[in-house]
Amino acid sequence: MPNSSYVGSYDRRQHVNKSRAVLNSNKSFFARHSTVGDVVSTNHHSKDFIQTRNQYIVERLKLICLFFAITVPVSSLLDFIVFENVQAQLLLINRLILSCALIGLYQLIRRVSTVNMTRLVLALSFLFPVLFYTATELSLTQTMAYRNIPLSFTLTPYLIVAMLGLFPLTIAEGVALLSVISLPLAILEYIQYAGNYAAVIDKLWLFVLFGGISLWLQLGQMVMLMKLYRESTIDSLTGLINRRVLMRQVEDISKNSKRVQKSFSVMMCDLDFFKRVNDTYGHLVGDQVLVKVSSLLKHELRNPDVIARFGGEEFMVVMPHLELDQATHVGLRIADVIRKSSVMTDEQQEITFTASIGVTQYIAGEPIAQLFKRVDDLLYQAKEQGRDRVENTLALEPHKL
Template sequence: MSLPAGQKSADLFKRMKGFELLGTKEHPSDFSLIRAEYINTRIRLLALLFSVLTPLWIPVDFLILPDGTFLSMMLARICLSVSLLALWFRTSFTHSLRRARQRLIILMVIPSIFHLATQMILGDYLKDESLASYTFLPFLIIAIHCVFPLTLKEGALLAFLTIFALSVDEMIHGRFLTLQSLNTLWLLGVIMGIAVWAQLSQLHMQLKLFEKATTDSLTGLLNRRSFMHQAETELNRSERYARPLSIALLDLDHFKNVNDTHGHQAGDQVLIHFSGLLKEELRSTDLIGRFGGEEFIIVLPETPVHEAEKVLERILDNCRNQAVRYDGGVVNYTASAGLGELVSDIRSSLHAVDIALYQAKEQGRDRLQRVPEQNQPEMNTYNKL
């Protein structure tokens, strides 16, 4: 199942059933951008932190390292610090998950290379207990994995690359399958397992927070704030590629009477039923939002108004022909709609369809009213062609 760019509703989150922790295929595009920015921020923070801390250990190297190794170690530390500083400095104003993954791999590879250089510089000196601290870097690198919200696939791949990079020295010297090496790998694997669990926990928490922040809890549709943000994105895409874009505002007729006569439980069931109807009748690429109370709003990308009108008429027909069952009985309902083309900017287009909706109400409800062309906001690129 491929998640559409537009509809990030709560029912879709529920259907994921944990697959959102396995990979990114089910993730909303907005969430991926937010996570990419989050990962990039932490990468920069860690890169800056260790670029500063690494050279501060040089005086300790001078005091405890054997003769002939200090200068090489100092050079290795300076190279590590400069590399991390470059990773901190080199950033982009446009975040993408792919770029965030690349930078995360670099963050893990750079200290792994430093660890390899350390093993080669110190060699047999590492058997000295006073230099035991120089063997702890792999565990620190793996512990850093815990601070990133990653999927199981991302975490497993990063774990493999990290452990492989940390094992290069063992492979070069033919110690990869020795008892001591296997013990070290086992310990690294255990710590890495804990790190992956921490990654999944962070990702799960962020997904839940994103769901609550972007969807309406009753209907599972986009809330007003999230809808307006995504509608702006669709408008920009429409103008860029000269594609038509329709917008409609729908309102349930006499909804207050439903609540007063049948109770709020019945009213909630009507809202849920109408939300499900919109999801069934509209495409996965269409935006659907609860605009407030009994008002709903939809945006249909690459759909001229005359085509959108057919879709809206079908929705209104289904409303009047379907009854909603609840604990106390059955309730019928209808809806009215205002329809127009989304052009120029969202707010002016929304104002136009709101007026059309008001006219539909004035004309008797249970009907669709299009925005007259002379009242349509300033035309976009598609109309000018």
């Protein structure tokens, strides 16, 4: 039997979660269906999408760091044509320093590609070229008039800003990066200011113009990436993740369970006689049932629990840090909630339904495929024993409902 103290605390926590779920229902819908929240910040992004986008950024970041680590020193060939020999040599030294810094960033992101590391390397990969520009221009203006500096060099900061458009970033991230880039440039303008405010306004306008275009491109990429992600990973009917995303998340949960030395449980839920519902009332009513069950699962389970539509009328739930007896109690409650729920047809006919559930606990070191097979076997056993029941691996007798 489930631990009584745990059951009480779990039920109280569920009551809080239910209230919170009602208050956040609009937020959840907004997060799933609106692109506005997606492009403002990462607050609405799922953990899986954050990892997917991170990998996308990492691949582009590695390519850009490596590309410019090679091309920046090569650009010195042009410096010796448009600058005096002494100035070109100074540029060469600075370019070599920048190239070494970019190579270091490439090696860093290649070895460690966590989300926080990616953010750090992304910021540095744009900050270093800006620092190269500011340091070089300060040196050049000591030996030559600013108007004599080639346009190809004075446009460098604007080109750096434009390259931000290569990454799918949120508004918050884009503005933060623009702030990082603008700080050294603002200091440079302060040092070089000679009373010509019109020239400062002109540069500021160019920076805002290039920054605005860059932000627009970033947001366009974010929307496109989110759209493609949702189409390939989210079930359009229920809003739940699909099997592919579930497998990735279970792998992460199993690795985390080894690290914190806490197990987790999985629950497989299958609607009883669902084909009969489709055949009798039509597939639209069947879809209503699926949406209802998915809504019940999201409402009843905890925020850390992972819920996926595993098949046609099958749902899989992964419950981190729950032992088998605790997870069995959750399964019994879910089965009871489903049994008491219903949907209405267009003819105002009430349709009720039940579910068979299998529950098992992860055994440290076992393959995920074996874990899933065991819970699937338990689900099949629940159906063989008469349906509308919960089966687990540790109970001496089936849990009769």
